[in-house]
Amino acid sequence: MEHVEPNSEAIHRETDKKTEWQYFDENSNPVHLSKVVHKDKPLIYIYPFGYSRERGVTKKKVHTVELRGWEKIKNIPTSLRSGSTVKLTVGKLKLLMNFIYQSFPEVEKVIVDKNGSSRFSAKTITFNFQDLERVLKAISKETRTYETRKKTAIANELAKVTQKVSPRTTKLSKGALSHHLSFYSDDVSLSEADVDAVLSLISLTPSLNVSVTENFIQTKDKINVAYLDDVIKKFKELMRVKNDNEKNWQSFFESHGWILANIFPFQVVLKGREAYVGGKTIENKEGRVVDFLYQNGFKDNYALLEIKTHNKTLIRKKPYRAPDTFSAHEDLSGAISQCLDQKSTFLTDMGQKYKALDPKVILVVGQKSNLDENQASCFELLRSNQKNVDIVTFDELLEKIKGLKDVLQT
Incomplete structure (x- = not known):
């Protein structure tokens, strides 16, 4: 076997059916089977791990990632890999895995199937790739929204204490409001300020962009009903004094x-x-x-x-x-x-x-x-x-x- 760079990943063994990769330590000794790429079927195994000179190899909580439907590492979508490395601990994948660890504390294996169905059990999570992509896109969208709101909040608070920072506003794009409200349950309590804010938002919308339909009118009525519910509740509380x-x-x-x-x-x-x-x-x-x-x-x-x-x-x-x-x-x-x-x-x-x-x-x-x-x-x-x-x-x-x-x- 040719000399391998220390602290690197390289092919350790190759047969007609598969190629095995190992991680080599500082002495160029193979210490961990890191991935297996099959040649006779579209199947790739990744074995996550950690390594340090002091502690040696440490296995991750999820010790097996199975990728079904891909023949080569380079064919795996970039949402799942960085260069030739598949990692679950970077970016939006890390956020997803943190949630999975909390919801499925016994999980040991993650499967991404290009054509199969998504299935969840205590120790094995199987994602259909399209389902996984939708989840990752949703995470990206929320992360971008959070970053924008965070920067706006910081700028607006600083603008209150110094004229050298200008306050910012964030454009409310089409669909953003309904998307935001979709996170909340139907058990909603609106204050008068909440109602005023929603009605003000509606009044700011150009008339050409609003279809004054029965549904639109009913939406305004629902807002008013929620407000009246709050007024009635406060009225009754005063009546009990x-x-x-x-x-x-x-x-x-x-x-x-x-x-x-x-x-x-x-x-x-x-x-x-x-x-x-x-x-x-x-x-x-x-x-x-x-x-x-x-x-x-x-x-x-x-x-x-x-x-x-x-x-x-x-x-x-x-x-x-x-x-x-x-x-x-x-x-x-x-x-x-x-x-x-x-x-x-x-x-x-x-x-x-x-x-x-x-x-x-x-x-x-x-x-x-x-x-x-x-x-x-x-x-x-x-x-x-x-x-x-x-x-x-x-x-x-x-x-x-x-x-x-x-x-x-x-």
Whole structure:
């Protein structure tokens, strides 16, 4: 046998049926059978290993790679080899094998079959080559996407601390969004910011590129339904609170202003939260503040909206006259008086400065579902005879939101 370069791979034995390759150590001694190429059939065996002078030969976890359908090393696709070497520990193949090691801890052999089927067992993994190529291409795509996002994130964070680095943006190519969402389960919880981002993305798309089909409209409806689910969930959580949580309700309605806006039979624009409506004394005290102040779409009138809590009592439990006549509870009568005072003060102090003919006043308070049949009847009579204050209960608002969701779902 001719002299072999130390620490190299070379042909050790050749017959009519196969060629065997060995790895030669620093003394040019053969120490490991590294691969076998058959001549009588398209079959190649690779035997992965490691070698160092101190430890000698170390076998890899997968000690056999069988390549079916290729006659020569040079014919093996470059996705599986580098030059004349087949390695499972480089690039995307390494990422794949790391996953396989975790999922199949007993694996010892990997087969790549040019024409056969993919099969997975505890100790042997068989890939159809086309299946393997698809997996490797997917890994490459995700790796490129990750690298782009990583560089963009680094640049954007650095741009916040120095003007010498410019922020970057990444182009969202066709199919990228659906591909990204395919990684997530159907159990999705969307925040209002998530919904705004998706709708903003749709609005940025040129109209020529969007087919306004039934499917597109249904997609927008699904987004809105997911958002409404989140709103309903938060609404119910606030309804379960036992203490006085008026400030929490005000914050909730400020975040979801459309809920209150839908109470009005006409278009309104929010002019202010906790708005001053007049009434201060000469000592600059006792000013009236309404929770929400709205202006109508024609800007020739205003509307005052006062928020109490769902825990406020609407009707007294004890009948005013037995058995079925009930009077308003002081929670309700006091709130009505407050609303009337705010309206009167607003007209007196602000009516000349701002166009305000006869401001509409709405009071959100209590829960009608807490009333029995006779109490509910008395409440409806009282409410319908209140010409200056419209009374809406919290559970009625919740039903309005649920009704909107039902419309979108159908």
